[in-house]
Amino acid sequence: MRHKARGVVARKKGAPVEVLDILVPDPGPGEAVVAVQACGVCHTDLHYREGGIGSEFPYLLGHEAAGVVEAVGPDVGNVRPGDFVVLNWRAVCGRCRACRRGRSQYCFDTRNARRPMTLEDGTPLTAALGIGAFADKTLVAAGQCTKVDHESDPAVVGLLGCGVMAGIGAAVNTAPVRLGDTVAVIGCGGVGCAAVAGADFSGARQVIAVDLDSRKLAWAEQLGATDLVNARHADPVEAIRTLTGGVGADVVIDAVGRPETFQQAFYARDLAGTVVLVGVPGPEMDLDLPLIDVFSRGGAIKSSWYGDCLPERDFPALVELHEQGGIDLDAFVTERIALGEVETAFDRMNNGEVLRSVVVL
Structure with missing residues (x-):
């Protein structure tokens, strides 16, 4: 079964992004569907739009995100429906040569969801950094979900998913x-x-x-x-x-x-x-x-690379540190915007007007 959602899509190199209807599959083995609550606008998303990272258009953009797990597939033990999570693009495999040497921050075989999200006509979407979170919901590998304090502000802690953690x-x-x-x-x-x-x-x-x-x-x-x-x-x-x-x-x-x-x-x-x-x-x-x-x-x-982080170790620790007043993560959120304002946010980012614009869904 596939679920309809809205998502910010870069159809071709250099073209303005569009908010389109997308289809999100049910989670397969080792996967989770996450209802996205907030997602930061990062330079990496603009690099995708400009063709600076790859050419596998169309891209479903967005990756600095937090939300609630909506469903999980078979063989998922780290999260369950209802968990509040920050998404990450380093779901370590635990088996590659880096992981076996105890250096999982360099994992060479990080996990993403196997099946693509698509446009309504069936066109596969490439999810930015394996996440694609400028959307009402997204499909990811369960290892890309890191549980944090459920009372945290999604717009703030979601930024740990990329730039702030880096x-x-x-x-x-x-x-x-x-x-x-x-x-x-x-x-x-x-x-x-x-x-x-x-x-x-x-x-x-x-x-x-x-x-x-x-x-x-x-x-x-x-x-x-x-x-x-x-x-x-x-x-x-x-x-x-x-x-x-x-x-x-x-x-x-x-x-x-x-x-x-x-x-x-x-x-x-x-x-x-x-x-x-x-x-x-x-x-x-x-x-x-x-x-x-x-x-x-x-x-x-x-x-x-990604601040040499291990999400399961670092995300909860930094959220707790923020809540105790040790690091002011709120200071990184310059503005909260709607899904249709991502293109304008790219301009503001390029002009140095914001630390982070954050899409709130």
Whole structure:
């Protein structure tokens, strides 16, 4: 049986998204249908629309989501109907070589639902990041559902499903930031501001926020930045070095993901410091870095995938931390919008007007 729902669909590369009727199958083995309550508007969804991730159009967009499990298929033991969950795109397999080595954050065989959701005419939809949550309901692998406190605000905790978790995790899990560290974050959109919050929570004594936009720097300050650098008016490397007594930061997080910002991060760290790349570069980008400079510096260069998170471990812990006042997740929700306003939200995101627009269903 298939259930009718509304969903935001990108029919072809670069075309405006549309709200269309879609059909959601009953869950099969290891699957769950989730009634979506809220879903954040992320740059990744725009990358899908623009063809920057793949070409398997039409796409059902949306992935930073929370909702209530409506039905489960056979062989599902982690959730049941009525559970309030945050959706994730890392349903680990437990069997690949990464999982067997105890490094499930690098799982090479993450799970998604096997059967596609479709348009009414039967055209299969590709669900963004295996989720597709700009919709009244969606079909996912049960492992993509993480139970959290049912009294949580879906618009707030759903953001852990991608950008907020990526930024916090880059600081807390990947770096990891230690008590007393100096930290610089280059790029203060949603992911960068989350990295600022994660660094502050981890006990950094100094958190330097770098961006071209004064609005984003103000958001970073609200979330724990101690120093602000507007890269329109100052060289970020020189500014970070000056603010850290001439030596550079212990941890520099590149939340932009461009060759120029990565070079800034590389040269702005202390000689034994750590560079973390969490901003996602485009496939056409190349890095030109003298190998002797890499050799001449110790420390580490790390990539952070999804904040190196394990959803079952990290989502409930961060929700509890938020409820106790340890991290202000509410600050990431700039506006709450309807399903038909996603295209406008993309424009606002591109213009740097919001940390996150959140679709509320």
